[in-house]
Amino acid sequence: MTSGLPERLLQRRENPRRTSFLELFFDLTVIFALTRLSRAFLHDLSILGGFQVLVLLAAIWWVWFVTAWSADWFDPRAPLIVALLLWVMFGGLLMAAAVPTAFDEHALVFAVAYVAIHLGRAALLLPALRGHPLQVRTARVAIWFAVSGVLWIVGAALASVRELLWALALVMEYGLARLGWPTPRLGRSSWPDLQVNGGHLSERYQQIFIIALGELILMAGVTYSDAGFDHEHTMAFVLAFVTAVALARLYLVPAGGRVGAAIEAAGPPGSKLALLAGYLHLVMIAGVLATSVAMEMTIEDPAVRDHGHLVVGVVGPVLFLVGRILLSMLVDSHLPWARLIGVPAIIVGGFVSIGLSQLAASAIVAGILLLIVLLDAMPAMWRRESVVGSDAAPG
Template structure:
């Protein structure tokens, strides 16, 4: 088997690969997608607009996540895997290009590209895995994507039911991954069949989160350069910079750097943690996207009161912090008290800033995030981190730095 085609495609589990250039190249499609999504949210800050953007982001995230998971098993230098990644990248670019007009006439482009990505992956991998146990795993996934694909295509064709059918398809796909893709006569995948390299996947999570922050910097920078560089826009731009630095620091310290080690320590069941981390990263990216839109509005119109800007400017950081707290809980078994207090502090600060212009609400949110970072950095206060789930907090274990 080792000399056959499957053997040449697969990476050895004991010798996992680093992120390849092609994987980073693939991530460029996600940068484009995030810029399109932020524009779509900016154009429609209503509940309906927000829900639609969430649907599209969840679909694009699932493309990225399933591809990152698949790439963890295969040698990215193999010509077949290069073809696979380029196929997914092109499909992702088609989906991203359709984002601004998905609900105005280009829903079929988005849906067909999404379905073609997942079924195309199966069409490439199944023949190559002939005779290998992983072929059955890939077949289970492909069958379910074919079933959910019907919901995507019908939803694209039937506009009144589009949001409902697409939401149902996403719930089905996200749930089936947690259930390990069970199907009659094909069984369900075992956790060893789904085992991933913790170091590789955690590195990929960090890279995609940095890309989300990069979208925030890109959008705010472009908006500022077009604003006339006046005093209030400059203040709003400075607050955006403070916010992105705070988000980066809060993500990386402490559990962001230890996710890989925890996945490796769990062994095959660590795949459950990998999947949960994927869901939580989606929530964090939603938070960053909302923050990006709020900062863009604040820079473009710093003195014009905008209720929509306030809502996304508060909800975005709250979603990020909540998901980040949950990630710390599952990785380190801790509940960082400064961050727990930070969630209601941002909400209360937003309510207090209801009548302030966008630059004022941005200052409140940036101030709270910066305060959380400062409190996190105080060694004496960090000892107050509360352990959960029966495990000691990482800073209570001898020889382990709490900010490692």
């Protein structure tokens, strides 16, 4: 343990790091936030509405990601870290509650909660980290969050430039993290300074992605329960379940479960991989969220023919696949050809679906996702058959 830092606060890097109960408890705020975001997008499928939801999602994701990253360094049983996670959780609940009107009357609630989360984290950690190198890293992050916080608060006060200023603040925050938070006189953090426990962070990524899929299943079930149990609504609900299963399989196999090993194998530069993986998980979760909205619309009115609904139903799976393809390239350094083919296939399927019911369009997309799963699994099946055949051959 590094001298000057209370032993009860810093997590020993050599110890196995599992997700704590409090971290999982904190994730409940994300479930609430995703349901609010899907409701907001469902009520406004315009380009502006989609952009606003993306901005809010990126802000909520950044709260989760920075918290997961910083919590990786500390003992979750330490009272200070417990207080920190509860502080972030309460702020996250305020942000989620404000989502439906975050660009209207409750913009200030959303912005103040967001800024208070990040600056409050620094206010708790900086005194406790006195004399430790982590204090400098925390100070760099806090200074830039104070700068971006001005954009958040001014954007909340000025409705005419709200989207622009909030988007600019997020671009600044995401970009500065990639650059190591360069700060006058304090320098920038190196990748060893930002080194994380690959197994723990990978587990957190998997858990939050499962939560995103859980929101899809939850909202599909609620919508189905309200819509009725006739033939068409039941078929739409089945398609929602099949789509969720396909997305889960495509995420987990293979690179979804190998992120942690790749981070650990890379050594200190693995923190760069962990950060990029975080950005790609945002893309994938945005895709799952859009898919959830599309499935809700399908269950609610399977016979509707609407171009806006169709676009959302195509954009969601495409966003997920793009993020997942890039994750495979990042972790395994190869292009998964089945998924590459799947992206244009889903887009073509969307064009073919023009004029068809939402139920038919969803069936086409679900069918393509299942085909991708099958094609993706074929190389592994061929290898197993080859091994079995080799073992059975006479020596």
